[in-house]
Amino acid sequence: MLLNALNVKKEYGIQTVLDIEKLEIRDGDRIGLIGRNGAGKSTLLGVLSGRIACDEGVVKRYCPIAEILQTGETEDEPEARLLSQLKLRDSAVKSGGEKTRRAIGAAFSSQAPLLFADEPTTNLDMEGVELLEKMMKGYRGAILMISHDRTLLDRVCNQIWELDKGNIRVFDGNYSDWAAQKERERGFQEFEYQQYQKEKKRLERTTDALQRKSQTMTKPPKRMGSSEWMLYKGVAAVQQGHVQSNKTAVMSRLEHLEKKERPDELPQVSMKLPDAGKIRAKNAAAIRHLTVSYGERIVLDNVSLEIEAGRRTFITGNNGAGKSTLIKALIDRAPETFITSEARVAYFSQDLDTLDPKKTVLENVSEDAAYPQHICRAVLSNLYMTKDDMFKPVSVLSGGEKVKTALAKVLVSGCNFMILDEPTNHMDVYTMEGLEHLLESYDGTLLAISHDRTFISHTGDVVCRLEHGDIQKSAEQ
Template structure:
């Protein structure tokens, strides 16, 4: 489908890619991952031809239809209603529709056979292209992405950037491309829309390449992971969770190879040092020196997972009740957010505030922070000191300051060593701390603003979308920081992995009230799936839509076949468990010094490891084939 060979791309003297290779096949569903600045978005632009590679080539079929969603589409502007903008995807159908309308006008005065034949041909082609249903399809996708029927009549230029991006996504999905290239598609999306997109992409028949920092989203969609790192593209045959396990496995093997090679190098160096001064052995020593110089060195494993190793201190703890909301009401023209709502935040609460966009999450945070007018009472508790983090605070960073200067001015009580330690945890190491704020990317500015928020002497944090613009590595750092934070916080985020690892209570706004679930996000999801919910707004239904056929029970022969396949699947699962244990045992052996320091033992153990790994791979392939057969029979 798309073949990338020996790709190099230079920015100045820096090689963003250095002879990288990647082949995208039909049906691939790939997560393109890597730290910010490793060239993921650049690679997508190279694929679609916006950037030219410095060397190497990209080949693809001439008629390949590519749907490309990127953040640059935010600048697209139109006075047309968003339904009309989304329907721009149907270029040929729209043209035919206009031609049919013209011919219908002509036929009012001209009944000639030529005009009737043209009209019949146009209508036949329009029908073949499903032209009579294009408005329904556009309506359906926009509804899934969170747009009400009334919203779809509003002009595009009346919506904020995040909502415009959803319209662009709808337009791309309606084009029915062979491959989707999606650069951070869940940015600015609420949880219901993310879940809808997951369901839609699960049924998409073409290939998909996704750049995303949402681990749960990637795990739901992808079947391959490609890591962009150090100018290369490394493939892993599984979703993001599989990638983490497989990368650690490869790292363990690499560590063993590195230790073994280092031991061999030291041994050779001792021999050379011992014999180079002896005339009878000098030739042998020279030969060994040359062999050592030619040896292809194994790199040690880099630590890609920095840990937060500083304590967040505040001079005084808060009282038991941090915030008390009573009879709180808030509304905008035509929208009621809260009506006589009540809630309490207690010391030690780690609250995730979730829900669809437009339900009032950010408004509620501003009410708690004291920056939004409302009716009712918001009482801040004894000794409560607050810090409010929101995306607009990125604009308050002093652009001419260096990163370290920005924190020094904000947190003068901290020493430079403490501040550099904090910045190190947020991936600003060495001379990075002297970079000017004005040269930083959006993600880097977010990290600086978050570091500032966490250096305050505050025992209560209010965080509005703190994970926006952060890569997976940075999200992990923020999770560690909040897990160590001993104060209280409330956070709005659409990143489910983040929510699941930091929150001990869930808040959601429903029927104009603040409702609470006392547990983790995963527990809330399970509870929410079972409860009877208020009736949502009606979603457009296709006129005269036929009811799905009732699924007939499987025939006895099919049931027997299913039983055999399930039995075989169970036996394969048992085999996989055994092979996995054997592989782990081999890995443990490879890491032992007595093995990697002995060439004979190392060769034997490595041979055994490769054999067990091959058996495991074969068993896993068998399991996948059996599972596919079972799913097909079950319908």
């Protein structure tokens, strides 16, 4: 036993963030902690490590714990052998990716029996993520990590903890095992809900029918004289008593019918994006012999690329390779670039500069939408934005919620050429799957930058890698 926790509670104001009866971490556990944005995953890691005090309960730690924080901050230095492996430089100014790599190196150098990692793929390029995966697979201690990288969760984890409404459910297996189990549960819950609704309506109809029958028994049937009615009235009273008794029994069954709620883990509205209209030209866009330099550093060196209409092209590459620079040149219509006149372009940028902080989520999404407001609401719902979220001003949103809002603006714009720069940053796994489902139904052209291997695999047709200033089509899926 490396750690156990009993009756842990943590509240912020009137909100209960954690209410967990029991948790255990044992030697050999490789645990992936998942949950919606804002569910309290980082808080749980802080409570278990001792950085954050819990309001109630006990956490017992039986070994040292190494941590990789989401901020990338660390006071420790990696071992010399890891400096070159992680491609770390001695520099006063460090990028986000370099901070994360340094924090990873320091944590692994400690060789602690238990490692906590809070979104360790933050700011890492694909090369960094693959290196992290290799290091985790070879780690001798137990691991508890928060991550939205489904490939990492699949390849490293043997257990999934799902944090929902303050409680933890423990699932054996990796992310795919968890997803399959949840799908089976959703199917069963949906079946139970439909059966409940069917039985409820049947009992309500039966009650109404018995009520009407009881009421007709207080009046003489047509063609029955008053003297006959006087003779029949006693018989009718007995029959009415039986009907009332049946009605009472049915109402009792209805009252005691076990209520089944509709599964709340699926988006409220299942939908497909409306037809965007296909581009008839062979290529939606092209880049010809593009060179970009920053001072003496050549970022893009005579790069050429064709974006075939109707395809889903992904650009990958290490941090600083020039991926966003390439996209920006296309958006800014640099002389070396071409976009067909048939294209209606919508662009998702990492700086989220399309959002008006004073307006609500729904106002931001609806103001330039090509579709009615009910489509805007449905898209937001599929990105796991609640009705309450839709009426929040953008200024109070979390980073993940702002990303969802900006993406929804693009998705309802009516564009037939969608350009996305790292759209899955700050997303939880649920929202990523919601976005994938929406993009599956998109019939336009997609150009995207991403480091997320599962997202690329599920969504992309063509994968191009940008490296050393040049771009190569590395795969066609």
